[in-house]
Amino acid sequence: MDANATYGLLPEVTDSLTQFLENFRSKPFLNPSSIHLEGQSPRAIVDEARSQLYVQCGLQENTHRIFFTSGATEGNNHALAYPFRDLDTPDRHPRKVVTTSVEHSSVEEPMRQLEQRGVEIIRIHPEEEDTLSVDDVLAAVDEDTRLLSLIWANNETGIIHPVPEIFRRVRERYPNCLLHTDAVQMFSKCKVNLKSFPFDFLTIAPHKFGALPGIGVSIVNAQRELGALLVGGAQELKWRPGTENLLGIVSTSSALKVLPKILQSYENSIRYIRDEFEQSITERYSSISIVGGDCEERLPNTSMLYIPGVSTEDLVVALDLEGLACSRGSACSSGKQLGSHVLGGMSYPKSAATEVLRFSFRADFPKEELKTVLERLFLCLDRSGVATTVEESATLSPQ
Amino acid sequence: MENTVLEGKVVVAMSGGVDSSVAALILAEQGLDIVGVSMQVWDYRNHGGCSSKATCCAPSDFADARSVADKLGIPYYVFDFEEKFHEKVISKFLSTYQRGETPNPCVDCNNEVKFRELRGRALSLGCTSVATGHYVSVKHDSDGYHVYRGSDDRKDQSYFLYGLLQEELAQTLFPLGELTKSEVRQIARDAGIKTADKPESQDICFVSGPLGDFVGKRLGSDKKPGVFVNRSGAVIGKHDGIHQFTIGQRKGLGISGHEAPLYVVDIDHESGEVLIGPREELEVPGFSVGALNWIHPTYAAHGGPVNEIDVIAQVRHKHKGVRARLRMDGDVAKVTFIDEWTSPAPGQAGVFYDLQNKELLGGGRILPGCTNRASLNILPEEARW
Numbered sequence: 001m002d003a004n005a006t007y008g009l010l011p012e013v014t015d016s017l018t019q020f021l022e023n024f025r026s027k028p029f030l031n032p033s034s035i036h037l038e039g040q041s042p043r044a045i046v047d048e049a050r051s052q053l054y055v056q057c058g059l060q061e062n063t064h065r066i067f068f069t070s071g072a073t074e075g076n077n078h079a080l081a082y083p084f085r086d087l088d089t090p091d092r093h094p095r096k097v098v099t100t101s102v103e104h105s106s107v108e109e110p111m112r113q114l115e116q117r118g119v120e121i122i123r124i125h126p127e128e129e130d131t132l133s134v135d136d137v138l139a140a141v142d143e144d145t146r147l148l149s150l151i152w153a154n155n156e157t158g159i160i161h162p163v164p165e166i167f168r169r170v171r172e173r174y175p176n177c178l179l180h181t182d183a184v185q186m187f188s189k190c191k192v193n194l195k196s197f198p199f200d201f202l203t204i205a206p207h208k209f210g211a212l213p214g215i216g217v218s219i220v221n222a223q224r225e226l227g228a229l230l231v232g233g234a235q236e237l238k239w240r241p242g243t244e245n246l247l248g249i250v251s252t253s254s255a256l257k258v259l260p261k262i263l264q265s266y267e268n269s270i271r272y273i274r275d276e277f278e279q280s281i282t283e284r285y286s287s288i289s290i291v292g293g294d295c296e297e298r299l300p301n302t303s304m305l306y307i308p309g310v311s312t313e314d315l316v317v318a319l320d321l322e323g324l325a326c327s328r329g330s331a332c333s334s335g336k337q338l339g340s341h342v343l344g345g346m347s348y349p350k351s352a353a354t355e356v357l358r359f360s361f362r363a364d365f366p367k368e369e370l371k372t373v374l375e376r377l378f379l380c381l382d383r384s385g386v387a388t389t390v391e392e393s394a395t396l397s398p399q
Numbered sequence: 400m401e402n403t404v405l406e407g408k409v410v411v412a413m414s415g416g417v418d419s420s421v422a423a424l425i426l427a428e429q430g431l432d433i434v435g436v437s438m439q440v441w442d443y444r445n446h447g448g449c450s451s452k453a454t455c456c457a458p459s460d461f462a463d464a465r466s467v468a469d470k471l472g473i474p475y476y477v478f479d480f481e482e483k484f485h486e487k488v489i490s491k492f493l494s495t496y497q498r499g500e501t502p503n504p505c506v507d508c509n510n511e512v513k514f515r516e517l518r519g520r521a522l523s524l525g526c527t528s529v530a531t532g533h534y535v536s537v538k539h540d541s542d543g544y545h546v547y548r549g550s551d552d553r554k555d556q557s558y559f560l561y562g563l564l565q566e567e568l569a570q571t572l573f574p575l576g577e578l579t580k581s582e583v584r585q586i587a588r589d590a591g592i593k594t595a596d597k598p599e600s601q602d603i604c605f606v607s608g609p610l611g612d613f614v615g616k617r618l619g620s621d622k623k624p625g626v627f628v629n630r631s632g633a634v635i636g637k638h639d640g641i642h643q644f645t646i647g648q649r650k651g652l653g654i655s656g657h658e659a660p661l662y663v664v665d666i667d668h669e670s671g672e673v674l675i676g677p678r679e680e681l682e683v684p685g686f687s688v689g690a691l692n693w694i695h696p697t698y699a700a701h702g703g704p705v706n707e708i709d710v711i712a713q714v715r716h717k718h719k720g721v722r723a724r725l726r727m728d729g730d731v732a733k734v735t736f737i738d739e740w741t742s743p744a745p746g747q748a749g750v751f752y753d754l755q756n757k758e759l760l761g762g763g764r765i766l767p768g769c770t771n772r773a774s775l776n777i778l779p780e781e782a783r784w
Contacts, residue, residue, distance in 0.1 A: 314523045317476045321524060384523055
């Protein structure tokens with residue numbers, strides 16, 4: 001249950017990839033930007049995939065540009081680097097960024113680098129275990145703010161922030177401020193209406209909804225003067241040069257066709273499975289709480305448990321050995337687990353960063369499996385010494 | 400190795416080196432259900448970045464361990480042991496130098512980190528035993544568990560394992576005990592394990608660069624500079640920190656102009672005086688050992704030998720061991736050399752073997768007071784050991 005990390009290839013995607021490779025077996029030419037006749041077929045595939053995205057997102061070419069990248073990490077880096085590409089030249093460009101303290105590392109790391117180069121970064125904490133406060137954000141943005149970057153739904157807690165509303169209000173007051181949102185989790189778990197609010201950069205990661213990793217989608221406001229991060233070629237209308245990742249694009253295209261069904265399953269079925277999962281756990285273990293559990297706006301598949309006093313490093317491994325995948329923050333290049341940083345803004349003790357466990361269900365998680373999952377989870381939790389509610393009440397001696 | 404069939408899973412400590420890789424391979428081939436685990440005791444991001452060249456825990460070591468685990472088809476995880484390692488090994492390492500003694504971090508790491516902490520984690524994973532690639536053998540009889548030097552004299556690591564308890568030995572496997580290093584490398588080559596010819600990690604695993612710098616930097620203003628003196632009390636030189644010296648050290652003293660080679664005979668951590676003398680002043684008739692652990696089942700049961708016994712005493716890792724007489728005095732073992740004297744360094748491990756120099760009986764920490772101190776003007780026969 002680690003869908004938020006990566007969904008895994010959908011069978012429809014595997015089929016389409018196999019089909020694609022078969023079709024190209026006789027003429028294995030995969031450069032969509034070639035001027036040659038052979039380039040036509042791959043070219044058509046890219047164009048079709050892009051049209052499909054426009055349709056599914058309800059957007060028009062004259063207002064938005066959609067282009068393919070190597071992934072959301074690149075997309076996020078682009079959104080942050082582009083506005084500050086001229087940092088070293090003396091100019092009167094505003095140098096302030098407003099963001100949150102709960103961004104993904106592909107936003108947080110570039111932010112840190114900008115900070116080191118003299119950009120002022122204001123990080124807003126979400127309200128205690130809840131969404132970002134619209135007022136807090138509005139209070140922080142002013143004429144000097146060059147960029148507002150907000151994660152739409154947090155990948156660890158699942159908490160969804162009111163990005164559309166915030167962007168609308170900021171755009172009204174400060175039209176020069178660029179608006180970026182990391183929509184990676186939101187787009188892959190919930191139905192969104194991208195027409196309903198203004199934005200300048202929006203990042204999507206297809207492997208979160210069943211496509212291949214190694215491909216990303218960036219949506220950029222066509223009516224602003226925004227430009228490319230990478231240079232050196234004419235692909236993607238120069239938005240993102242480099243020979244296109246055809247397999248990634250094919251997989252994105254077929255995954256998009258299945259996405260509406262997946263979103264429906266999350267909303268109508270998984271949400272309730274997740275709720276039952278949480279209830280069963282909190283009933284049995286009074287010390288375990290759900291981070292953001294009372295928040296009304298949460299991704300339907302995500303559940304972050306806080307298990308005070310238990311370093312979940314061992315638990316993740318123990319659960320893995322029992323066949324249950326979950327996570328707790330990112331991994332280091334050695335493979336060692338680091339803790340979670342999103343709790344920093346909330347009033348949890350510092351130790352909490354290493355005492356959380358995130359479960360994120362796939363859309364096809366069968367309800368019947370919940371019982372087995374809970375059994376194995378309880379086995380590991382008991383072994384870790386988490387006191388059950390029954391034990392706790394048993395230690396209360398009769399007076 | 401005695402083939403005990405174990406129930407339950409075994410955690411194999413994997414460093415990415417050829418020894419632990421082959422240990423895992425042997426157990427996997429025996430059909431045991433194993434899980435490979437690396438203990439990250441040191442984080443390079445805090446000490447020079449991923450390209451830092453220390454001898455272990457570099458990201459490439461974990462990558463090696465991971466690829467071996469993948470080849471064997473076993474699960475593999477990396478655990479964060481930094482805090483524990485700092486608490487039990489590095490802090491103690493530094494404070495030992497401050498006391499003018501010579502630390503043995505490998506002993507502390509084995510006792511506290513590898514065998515206790517790792518075992519604790521193994522249990523929480525539902526694993527009942529731990530295995531390592533140490534060159535040491537364990538045999539079991541009706542009295543209990545016996546530990547023997549590894550078959551390869553040059554690789555034997557029993558010296559560092561004197562701290563193991565009987566209950567721990569019951570749940571630990573050492574697949575390499577009866578193999579030599581070259582046999583181990585050959586097994587790795589035959590199995591196509593890529594670390595077959597990987598060079599060994601030398602010296603202290605967490606120190607890259609000169610040891611004196613490592614310790615000096617961390618002690619900061621707690622360093623103890625002072626003077627070199629000879630037996631008569633004459634000052635023959637200066638130094639900027641006693642942490643750079645160990646008993647028996649000959650090199651790096653910066654003292655010249657003497658005919659015979661000179662050694663560090665004693666270190667006084669209060670005054671900062673380092674006593675220098677010729678070889679004859681270095682060797683002492685005996686020493687005391689505290690913080691003992693007895694492995695031999697009979698001694699383990701009684702807190703040590705009841706009567707005086709003759710043993711082979713080893714006072715350094717590369718020391719072949721000398722005959723000595725041992726008697727218990729309360730919690731302390733008083734050891735007198737029989738034929739040959741040597742120069743034990745306080746803080747090091749004093750480890751005892753049977754007279755065939757094969758079976759590890761027990762060991763402990765060499766206590767201060769076994770060196771010849773100039774200020775007390777004591778002749779060797781009266782050394783207060």
